[in-house]
Amino acid sequence: MWLRGLALAALAWAAGAEAAQHEGLESIRQRGYLRICADPSNLPYSSNDPAAPGFEVELARLIAAELGVTARLEWRATYVRAIKPLRDGACELFMGLPVDRRFREGNPWIAVSRPYYTMTHGLVTRADAGSLTIADLKGQRVAVELASIAEFYVAYRDVVRGLYKTQEQAFQAAARDEAVAAFLWFPLAAWLARGRADLKVVAVSDEGLAFPIGAGVRKRDPGLAEAIDAAVERVLASGQAQEVLARYGIESARRTSREPPCSPFVLVQEKDPRETGRALFSTACSRCHGAEGVGGGTGGALPKLRNYDGGYDKFYRLVWEGRKNTAMAAFKGILSPDEVRALYEYLTSLPRQ
Structure with a gap:
């Protein structure tokens, strides 16, 4: 043996x-x-x-x-x-x-x-649109990919978000004049706009948009x-x-000397995590779960998140990993652990209904 x-x-x-x-x-x-x-x-x-x-x-x-x-x-x-x-x-x-x-x-x-x-972002606009920034598009429709960094960024600007499943669809929306601009990853924007004399792509390297x-x-x-x-x-x-x-048209997408190297991406910066969570929930969650977690969003018959009492560990796993075979996507790589915690603090601070 x-x-x-x-x-x-x-x-x-x-x-x-x-x-x-x-x-x-x-x-x-x-x-x-x-x-x-x-x-x-x-x-x-x-x-x-x-x-x-x-x-x-x-x-x-x-x-x-x-x-x-x-x-x-x-x-x-x-x-x-x-x-x-x-x-x-x-x-x-x-x-x-x-x-x-x-x-x-x-x-x-x-x-x-x-x-x-x-990697930066690019603003796709008409070639004759002049010099534009996101701030110049106040009140106008900007096409972005659903649940993308671009969507989170424009959510805190006074623009009308046009939401699309893919960045290619967002680009086509701007090309068809369904939106005044599209806000995409710069390499893809430059690639899709190649050979299009009617369009231009402007690199946007604001803090939180360059990686x-x-x-x-x-x-x-x-x-x-x-x-x-x-x-x-x-x-x-x-x-x-x-x-x-x-x-591939990426030579202009470089970090400027004014930007700190390798800085971590932060969606929002608030002192009160509940206020951070409120802003994040409005952007990332309310479409499916309803305003302030009361239900009634596009997610259908979902439980009221404001009544959640399953503890933080379970909440973190659900947000971070998503749920298979459901519309609940994983937010790993989109939100940080601190932002998931802020969402939890916000929701559990709300009165139950």
């Missing part, structure tokens, strides 16, 4: 040693390629079309070349659980992740490189995080990264 146990232990050790050989910088160099998870249909970021691969794919290939290997694309749709393939080992590199404290805290297993560009973006790897892969970071530095120093970004 003890021989059988020894044999099983030896097999387990061998399996562990074999698995370890497939992780880390040295194993990547030995096999000669770096696996990169990317969406096959997500231009301008990534595409499986050789004629238009997307700037994230082009940058990933440059990074792989700096490591002395080729890039192998592992195509995965990213609209649901985008980084799960990286965590599960389907690839070693995932482009386009925020260099942000909140993201690091929510995903402690990921290491993100230095940023290779700053440094880097390349992500698993921390457990030996030597890889440092190598990827150094590769990004070299690609930037050579000017190759800037050339790629310029081909």
Whole structure:
């Protein structure tokens, strides 16, 4: 019996040693390629079309070349659980992740490189509209994606929100004059507006709208995080990264020297968390749950949230993770833990009905 146990232990050790050989910088160099998870249909970021691969794919290939290997694309749709393939080992590199404290805290297993560009937002308007800002559009309809950062931002400005399921639909609304402007991620806005002489895109880099973006790897892969970071530095120093970004119209989307580097995104800043929660609830929750949590919103026969008494831990999980097979979306990555707490403080401060 003890021989059988020894044999099983030896097999387990061998399996562990074999698995370890497939992780880390040295194993990547030995096999000669770096696996990169990317969406096959997500231009301008990534595409499986050789004629238009997307700037994230082009940058990933440059990074792989700096490591002395080729890039192998592992195509995965990213609209649901985008980084799960990286965590599960389907690839070693995932482009386009925020260099942000909140993201690091929510995903402690990921290491993100230095940023290779700053993701900002873009205001899409008619080419002859003159110089416009969000403040100039007071009382006018601005198209935004539902539950996006852009929607949260304009909610605190005196504009009329035109809500759409996707950013592409919001763009088309502005192009058809259903809205005076669309407010989108800058790379997508620039891509959709390419070749349109009747439209222009203005980069908006206000605090809370600009995010440094880097390349992500698993921390457990030996030597890889440092190598990827150094590769990004070299690609930037050579000017190759800037050339790629310029081909996709992103050269103007850079952080200005007046903005603090890598600052965390904060939706609202209030001293009283209940007041913060009230503002957040009005923006993010009232459409489905009704004003002040009394029900009667578009979510149908939902319980009155102002009567919630399930405790904070359960409330946090519901907001953070959502509920499968329901309209309750996950707000991880949209709200911070402090903002979820503010929502809870607000709702539990209301008198029950």
